[in-house]
Amino acid sequence: MNTPLRRIVQWSSTLKISTLSRFHKQQQCRSMATAKEAAPRSTIHVLGSGSLGLLMASSIRRSNPTNPSAVTVLLRPHHKERVLSPRELRKVFRQPQGAGFVPPPQSIIVALQPYSNQIKSANIQLIDLSAQLIGDESTSDQPYTEIKTLLLTTKAQDAVAAVQSVLPLMDKKASRIIVLSNGALAIQEHLASIVHPSTSIVLASTYHGAHRGINEQELARLQLSDSQRQYLYPLVHAGLGYTYVEKGHDDVVQILEEAGLRPCALPINEMKLMLWKKLAANCVINPLTAIFKCRNGALLITYQIETAWKTLITTNKANKKEIPWETCQDLMADVIKEVSTIALAETRHMTDIDVDELSPERIHLFVQAVISETAANHSSMLQDIFAGRRGTEIDFLNGYIQDIGKSKHGIQTPANSFLCSQVNQLLQTNNSNVNIL
DSSP: OOHHHHHHHHHHTTOOOOSTTHHHHHHHHHHHHHHSOOOOOOOEEEEOOSHHHHHHHHHHHHTOTTOGGGEEEEEOGGGGGGOBOHHHHHHHOOSOOOTTOOOOSSEEEEEEEOOOOSSSOOOOEEEEEEEEEOSOGGGTTSOOOOBSEEEEOSOHHHHHHHHHHHGGGBOSSSEEEEEOSTTHHHHHHHHHTTSOTTEEEEEEEEOOEEESOOOHHHHHTTOOOHHHHTTEEEEEEEEOOOEEEESSOHHHHHHHHHTTOOEEEEOHHHHHHHHHHHHHHHHHHHHHHHHHTOOGGGGGOHHHHHHHHHHHHHHHHHTTOOOOOSSHHHHHHHHHHHHHHHHHHHTTTOOSSOGGGGSHHHHHHHHHHHHHHTTTOOOHHHHHHHTTOSOOSGGGTHHHHHHHHHHHHOOOOHHHHHHHHHHHHHTTSOOTTOOOO
């Protein structure tokens, strides 16, 4: 990590900007959740096998060692070779399990490095997760449990298709989809048109950080063979945050509390307020880090970003395209102003929230705080670009601001539209060999 970015990471530990008095509310909500009597529970199904989905599922499974059906991960057919029966699990992983351990009928193995606030990393744990293959004709006759509670953790651009693939498995009497993906506000609108009337769509958000880049030296301590390693889903719980769920789902809050995911139930309007601010942060961080091939914290290193910005202006001029923003900071300010304008238009009917939270000034402070707190991270959009994926979440972030601004409010959003076009251009080029700032 370069020296300026290291300073940003160090500084981030001192910059604490609260949203909705987040930490105070968290303490209040946690005490309320633990005081409630246990609610009836059903299996939690997790749709999305990326870092967030595996973190949610692994955390719930760790808190339920004797109940393998507490959580089930839904997987696409290409995971089939890594799904193990109890017999295969015993054959491949011979080490003894903890007292009272009960294996699931089918499982995948997550090599989880739990969060640690110490210099020394936490020891890696092998977690067996109940797994169910979906979308494969060869597995259509396998037994399954109807989905009552679905945690949606996919990429935003994959969310609607992913949910469509499991609609036949949803409980027709009563079910719910808890949307934890980026772009939850846009996803909610899309899902509302395809789900059964008895299915409720629940807004949620998490500030936990996770990634798949587990330390090889730490993994070596497990002394696993190559044949064992091929089954592993490596996962690092890199950042301890909070998880917010729309109020009215106490059983889910309690499950997340027991799993150590620090949940808080928020009234729907406060939930939307938080999601608008998170959307603003994503509209700045994701496209700009993808365009400049940089970690999040580099956006606070002005000279690096402005140098890259001048290069971008020169390139566009060569292609006879004028950029109206003299500096990248000007562009960022306009992105935030546009999100603020649309957010205020969308929430104008809400009487029980502090609309000042959606002012450009407050949102700007929030975005800066998020950048500093995630300074060392590679944004999900940057990862998509480097991986050569065919799409990104841009349509559910800046594209969402552009679309509802024009269609619902007659408001032009040139800064967000510009970032959409720049990211879509990136998808047409080879980005695999570009160095990160």
